[in-house]
Amino acid sequence: MAFSDLGVAKWLDEALAAMQIHTPTEIQNKCIPEILLGRDCIGGAKTGSGKTIAFGAPMLTKWSEDPMGIFGLVLTPTRELAMQIAEQFAALGALMNIRLAVVVGGEDMMEQALKLQKRPHFVIATPGRLADHILNSGEETIKGLRSVKYLVLDEADRVLSNTFSKDLGRCLSVLPDASKRQTLLFTATVTDSVRSLKNKPQTEGKPPVFLYEVETVDKVALPATLLLYYIFVPSYVKESYLHSILSLEKYSKANIIVFVNRTKTAEVLRRSLRKLDFRVASLHSQMPQLERTSSLHRFKAQAARILIATDVASRGLDIPTVELVINFDIPADADDFIHRAGRTARAGRRGDSICIVTERDVERIHAIEERANKKMELLEDVTDDKVIASSLQKIGAAKREALMDMDRENFGAKREINIKKREKNTKSAKKSH
Structure with a gap:
């Protein structure tokens, strides 16, 4: 046809x-x-x-x-x-x-x-x-x-x-x-x-x-060419395990999207990883539109190898070169996981998805496995010893610097002002009624 x-x-x-x-x-x-x-x-x-x-x-x-x-x-x-x-x-x-x-x-x-x-x-x-x-x-x-x-x-x-x-x-x-x-x-x-x-x-x-x-979309949620992995970690050292995953030889040249649930997390990770010489860009709602467009173009052109993103990047974006999707934060809705994972293994290509799972995420992972009709396998390439030896101190120092930079620049201040304005307008509207 x-x-x-x-x-x-x-x-x-x-x-x-x-x-x-x-x-x-x-x-x-x-x-x-x-x-x-x-x-x-x-x-x-x-x-x-x-x-x-x-x-x-x-x-x-x-x-x-x-x-x-x-x-x-x-x-x-x-x-x-x-x-x-x-x-x-x-x-x-x-x-x-x-x-x-x-x-x-x-x-x-x-x-x-x-x-x-x-x-x-x-x-x-x-x-x-x-x-x-x-x-x-x-x-x-x-x-x-x-x-x-x-x-x-x-x-x-x-x-x-x-x-x-x-x-x-x-x-x-x-x-x-x-x-x-x-x-x-x-x-x-x-x-x-x-x-x-x-x-x-x-x-x-x-x-x-x-x-x-097509094939009752709900049942065939993910392509067969997509492999699902998880790694179980304490919540306070998630960044160290992310650093170890990104440093693995098999992903050293891969194009990677790292999904987070909050804009502040995206910004902390972008700044931390950049201090460790990763080619990284971010995409979230607090960025000016020009920066959002520039980040996406840099990632598509492979000038940035890693894109740290909130769910603004989980829907429909077609970037054929993405080989790995990492859920740094696990989404509350299993459908959101399906959309995130769908950024890789497109049009018959292979791709990996890795979930960084903490003690708080277990129920969400069970819901995702049920929705995806697929069990996740343990990622064995990253061990606790490896993380302690090569990532813990490096990423800890970089994160501290990133947070200090963000404090100096008043990151998020504009958003707080807008939230307060909206709350004030809502109260005024209720009073007028």
Whole structure:
């Protein structure tokens, strides 16, 4: 089966071939023809299975037949994902002079408003920043959104969560009614709430919603080429064991993502490891957008070999060179582990995942093993003796220096101010009611 057999435009088939993409994946095979028939779609497939092309190819095909106004809006939970989707659309539509606007936090509002006023063909946005424009940037800026033909929710389970509900509602308020647009939901985790959308009352005159899950996504959560390891350590020396893992000969040239649960942890680890001459970058919500983009580019270009990240990097990011994912902190939700581990062993490649497990994490590990339908093996390469001999003192001294540097620079002060402001505004709003 080729893309041309699915009904995509000839120019797009050629663009895909030029990118060495010749054969559709299962999710592309099933969803593209149904979307081209005009059906709303819920598509579920594990990470790395080509979901962006599954919704992008039919949208671009229809757009090229009638390229008027803002044709499609893609909403996605993180800035990095928005930029990655925009890069893919730009590559696919390069020969057709496609115009895109990326609307995310941390960038200049005025510049974004001007781009939206010029009616780009596609807008890729995070719900929060687009909601800001709807509230503050005036009718001329958002007018083009009132006639979009397609709405895509990428990583739909996250976009439909309570975190984004208010902003998403505001975004939907300026779009055409559901009967006048196609709505496409794609995710690696088809939750019950996402699945239940299939059973909503059918819009008159529209074909029924198409729901497709590849191999029941929930059961086949991780690729067979991914090996899962754990190492059991006392919580107060986690950094020493991380240092020993990163120093192993077999990972000496590997591209590695280290996941943490808090921004402060990410920053402490980045600074500590940098003092020990590791080529390291970080990615978390307290970084200015320019730094976030720069870190990701450095890691993709292998100028940095290790990326320390919070869950802003766990969803959808496609970095084929990643060979190892380390969970320095174990996530509370087993699905988050699946997304983190999915950054490696993509598209048939091999990859390793290592969990640094403390006495507090045992229940979480059991939940993860049940969700992944796979037992973790003990990582035997790192021993207590090895850690004491080569890592304990080095990383301890580097961490102390890093914490002193962060104190001097008042790291986190801006975030504390913002939290206090939000609390004050919430109290004022309650009083006024």
